Amino acid sequence: xxxxxxxxxxxxxxxxxxxxxxxxxxxxxxxxxxxxxxxxxxxxxxxxxxxxxxxxxxxxxxxxxxxxxxxxxxxxxxxxxxxxxxxxxx
Amino acid sequence: xxxxxxxxxxxxxxxxxxxxxxxxxxxxxxxxxxxxxxxxxxxxxxxxxxxxxxxxxxxxxxxxxxxxxxxxxxxxxxxxxxxxxxxxxxxxxxxxxxxxxxxxxxxxxxxxxxxxx
Numbered sequence: 403x404x405x406x407x408x409x410x411x412x413x414x415x416x417x418x419x420x421x422x423x424x425x426x427x428x429x430x431x432x433x434x435x436x437x438x439x440x441x442x443x444x445x446x447x448x449x450x451x452x453x454x455x456x457x458x459x460x461x462x463x464x465x466x467x468x469x470x471x472x473x474x475x476x477x478x479x480x481x482x483x484x485x486x487x488x489x490x491x492x
Numbered sequence: 493x494x495x496x497x498x499x500x501x502x503x504x505x506x507x508x509x510x511x512x513x514x515x516x517x518x519x520x521x522x523x524x525x526x527x528x529x530x531x532x533x534x535x536x537x538x539x540x541x542x543x544x545x546x547x548x549x550x551x552x553x554x555x556x557x558x559x560x561x562x563x564x565x566x567x568x569x570x571x572x573x574x575x576x577x578x579x580x581x582x583x584x585x586x587x588x589x590x591x592x593x594x595x596x597x598x599x600x601x602x603x604x605x606x607x608x609x
Contacts, residue, residue, distance in 0.1 A: 447583070448594045461541075489499060489581050490540040490550065 435472035437479075445478045447485035453492060457483060461492060495585050496557045496564060500571060501550040501578040504537065514576065515553055518567060525566050527559025530588060535595035544578045552595070556588050 437445065443452050456464050456471070456479055463483055466476040486492040500518070502511060511534065519529045535552035544550070557563065564582050571580045 444589070446589070446594075450594070485581060485583065487541075489501065489552075489579060490542055490544060491538075492541055 435470055435475060437475040438472050445475065445482050447482040447489070447491075449482075450486060450491050453479070453483050453486055457492065461487075493558055493560065495588055496555075496559070497583045497585055497588075498555040498557055498564070498567065498580070499582075500553050500555075500580045501540075501544070502553065502576050503545075503578060504547045504549040504551070506551060506576055510576070511551055511553065518555070518570070521567055521570060522555070522557055522559060522563055525559065525563040527557055527563035529555055530558055531556040531590060533593060533595070538595070547578060550578055554595075556590070 436442065443449065445452065447453075456469055458464060463480055466473070471479060483492060500514075502514060506514070515532055515534070519532065522529050533554040533556075535554060537549050537551045540548060540550050568580065568582065571577055
């Protein structure tokens with residue numbers, strides 16, 4: 403029972419935090435990295451379909467703060483995007 | 493021994509027979525230098541996303557090579573002279589991905605996806 407109580411309290415807290423201006427980073431709407439989940443596609447310079455999602459219409463690389471990609475995956479992404487550019491695929 | 497993925501882009505006006513010659517020529521160079529061509533893929537004529545030497549399209553040939561670094565040196569030396577080619581790219585990989593072919597014909601890829609589902 404105490405477990406349930408704490409859970410309830412937590413949800414209330416987080417709801418409140420989302421409304422507040424002085425919100426903590428912890429309670430912000432946080433998405434997970436889309437490329438770190440299980441079964442996520444492998445980043446590869448040949449997989450243009452995937453890479454196209456992470457560049458703008460002008461072909462610029464999107465920042466990870468927009469796409470929520472983790473640091474490690476962002477490094478891989480940028481490298482493979484640059485390779486694809488060299489091959490005139492992107 | 494290292495594993496390499498090697499892609500070359502030929503001019504748009506190369507005929508299919510010439511492309512065959514090119515693949516043979518470069519796989520011979522690989523074999524001369526104690527290398528081994530594990531797989532070759534012909535991606536066909538693809539649209540370039542920007543002009544390269546006034547070419548709008550290019551035919552892509554993809555090799556998967558097992559060998560020492562000297563193989564790649566020799567390959568790139570010959571390719572930089574070759575006037576039929578537009579670009580080449582070599583990437584060292586830890587493991588070959590032999591199953592997925594991102595540039596297969598559409599029907600084949602759809603069949604593959606349906607099998608997976």
